[in-house]
Amino acid sequence: MKKSNSYEKELAFQADRRKATTEFIKIISDLWYDKAIEVVLFKNQIIDKNVSEIINLHEYAGQFVQKPISIFDSVELLRAINDIALPPSKLDIGKLTYEYHSDSHSKYHNVKAFVLDKLKDAQSYPEIAPKDVVLYGFGRIGRLLARELMTKTGKGSQLRLRAIVTRGSMSAEKLEKRAMLLRTDSVHGEFKGTVEADAENSILYINGTTVHMISAEAPEDIDYTQYGITEALIIDNTGAFRDKESLGRHLKAKGAAKVLLTAPGKDVPNIVHGVNQNDFDPDAVDIYSAASCTTNAITPVLKVIEDSLEIEKGHLETIHAYTNDQNLVDNIHGKYRRGRAAALNMVITETGAGKAVAKALPSLEGKLTSNAIRVPVPNGSLAILNLQLKNKTSLEGVNTILKKYALEGDLVEQIKYSMSNELVSSDIIGTSAPAIYDSRATIVTDNGKNLILYIWYDNEYGYAHQVIRLSKYIAKVRRYTYY
Template identity: 80%
Template sequence: MPRKISYEKELAFQADRRKATTEFIKIVSDLWYDKSIEIVLFKNQLIDRNVSDIIQLHEYAGEFVQKPISIFDSVELLRAINDIPLPPSKLDIGKLTYEYHSDDNNFNNVKAFVIDKLKSAKNYKDIRPKDVVLYGFGRIGRLLARELMSKTGKGTQMRLRAIVVRGDISEDILEKRASLLRSDSVHGKFTGTVTIDAQENSLIINGTTVHIISADKPESIDYTKYDISDALVIDNTGAFRDKTQLSRHLKAKGVSKVLLTAPGKEIPNIVHGVNHLEYDPDSTHIFSAASCTTNAITPILKVVEDSLGIRKGHLETIHAYTNDQNLVDNMHGKYRRGRAAGLNMVITETGAGQAVAKALPSLKGKLTSNAIRVPVPNGSLAILNLEIKNKTSLEGINTIIKKYALEGDLVEQIKYSLNKELVSSDIVGASAPAVYDSKATIVSENGKNLILYIWYDNEYGYSHQVIRLAKYIAKVRRYTYY
């Protein structure tokens, strides 16, 4: 028998749900722009989302926790959050809604529940904003600029003040750089405004001035001329990789910290969420954010190592082609990378297997690794073939990963996917560096061998890891509730 729910009632419910979602979006915006409080839904960003996006994210959240996550409940909780004094924060409304309906919730009053859950926020100190300079403006540099500018809000955290490039800065060049920021063939349109000020050699992004500085030597720049001081330089050129070279940034006037967006030598290689707390930003001045692949696999490997133990393993990364490959067959400094990137699968090397040990020393010498570049512009896949110490089952390993994706220190790093149809284009735009494909996991009959499939947006997901680490270095991490 079909359900006897009238079509009119279905329409009325949909109208009420969309109306509630509109209020949800307004409160999310008010909290962000008025109070510097960022609301996310199980790590998914909500700023600049439309009604359909929000409804779909609630449906995903309900499937994820196997309990309905209602937009009506979320709105009620947001109203309570808006009514209480809080410092600049990042709060997960999905987790709060889930906990409000959990069996151990003793609060009948929403406001009392919110006050109790967020009571530790009162211990947070005021944040001093940090000036940021992007040294380089390529794929990662432009994504960092997009994210920094779209999340500037009231400017309480990181402020993008300048971008350093090589070569002349003419009106034509400025317009070309502005155009590349506005439109991206992979990531789409920038959800903001970008114009140029040719007289001041600047981009005006969302109404805010960002200076474009031309320089061949990092130590030659005087940032104080641009009213920039105590700045964090994020070097995304790949030209400087070791401590001596990167120290040149610290000789420039107005710079106090340096962050490299590539694996570095003689400096801490950090996977945020795994080993960032081992280095004090007061005493460490140069950091590396490691590689996109290292950021994708290390959180998952930490979970497996901590929960089950790893004897040995092999990593094979199926990686999107990158700018260091040739568009058509031509000479190249490395074997195979000279062949046309858009036409070939190309076997090449990756240092990610060894790099993991810098963040997880217990895995030193236990992992081998290799890479295959494939003809997609973005979106990669790491396949982990692991022999573990303590046996598990398919349900067991999935339950472990899901727990870490839901709570703890790695919730920003691991997204747990329930999608049976997941392909590489689906993870473009994922802010988590590791998207765990729960439907592809394989466990051997003896429970001692795992094959795990980890998707990652090698540009966007990695850029978010860079920003998370940058916030830690800059000491502008807000109160968070995940």
């Protein structure tokens, strides 16, 4: 009888929890679509998530901060947030819930007083003007950017995807093929939205919104203003233009104002968002590079270790998913080894990530060597950092440092802290953080001076989010954030 009563109580609790989660989802949607307020849960995106996913994320959050993070408390805080006037914002409900249950919350009379105090700086945050965006190129990164930009358009208060430029003529068949590639993806699954092709007008209607498909061979020949596009940020995904002079051709197009390259660039600022973007003023600099996926994965973690323990020297080994520049079957290739079948071989190749880090972290100039191994997975990579330190540390010490930076500060969007003993490459697909720190794999030698870190990264999705973060900085549409 006791067991039966206990089971009935469990069922009742689960029903109440799922009902609360349904309200949580509704408020999240109302805040986003009515007020342009995006809510995340310890950096995890929760817009368009279902009930079970939201509950699981609350469980993860509780494990992360080692305190219960209740859906009931989250809902109560969301109600208070919904009741106050806020500008377009990005708020971490996990952090707010955690702080509400810390000792400091006792000074507040109610939840609303707590929320008003925590978000008081939002009232003086400057207004932002939306920015037109053009994707120049529509490959792996371009399509992921299009997905994310259109999913997060909301009220259109930040980045507005207005056009996509491709080379060659745009027949009805080619337009439909591009639409299909946006709708479906063998790695990232189906696009959770609608994509309709209008061949007569060369338009993709993405989630019912017009995106012009422009055919061009030379960037300077395009007149974006004829499509109603002005002062646009051009995100170049082609890799065809890598230096300041060639990227500057984009700025000769009517309606273009800024350029962002989604690859390492020459003679232009190479930025890892979260680390060095503030060194370059968007009012003074027109051309940027978002560096590489590997550089974005390792630089935030290296900055933490450098600032906390000081790095004397080290080696980076990247275990990287194969990419489109390799051959599907054995054939001639311009680089050694990359000509062998990508899905059948581990392939040793070079990476410039070790040197590239120094562009964002000058203190590491000449201290890192690097190499790469391409492996037979289509996405999901791993960077192994073997570092010699100036200051001693321990396994617990390193994990405490990384956990702190993953929880608060300037790198919370960049570093995700994993506590799983079972983490494998497929688990990290779809992670928006460019660096996933595997706390269970870290090795510290007995003398405390040698450190080996394992950093996972979705080399497509995580990198695409870094590009968007940098785009918002360049376009000056960063919202008020509370992390």
